[in-house]
Amino acid sequence: MTDNHINYIEFKAHNLMAIKEFYATAFNWIFTDYGPNYIAFSGSGLDGGFEKTDTQIINGALTVLYHSDLNTAKKRVIQAKGQITKDIFSFPGGHRFHFTDPSGNELAVWSDK
Structure with missing residues (x-):
């Protein structure tokens, strides 16, 4: 790990199962469950996680x-x-x-091609 480099990213999600299914299907990410309110992902180039929330998600x-x-x-x-x-x-x-996932998080996909 390197100081001052992005090491992890977290998102909110309304439905953790829907989020896992979406990112596994669309991008082949791998998930680890950490209880009923948190899942971590890997295989994305940068590790991160999703925290369950019932509140409105503002990205x-x-x-x-x-x-x-x-x-x-x-x-x-x-x-x-x-x-x-x-x-x-x-x-x-x-x-x-740009796209939104099932919980409304907006992301983008880019290419230099």
Whole structure:
């Protein structure tokens, strides 16, 4: 581990089973349960977790994932019942799209291809 580098990321979720199913299907993440209110994930490039909440989720940060084939990534997100919020668009350095997961967390997927 390196000082001052992002080491972990946490999200809130309304339904931990739905979150696990979504990220396992869309991105092949691996999960470890830590009781009824928390699950950790790995296999994403950066480890993190989801904490169960009943309150409204307000996402203050955009987490960006990488995929070499945006069309494949987009299809997998849709198949896993994610919602595309911004279709594929270009930006300096590549292309990306945004989506929300079943709990409303917004993320993006980018590619330099």
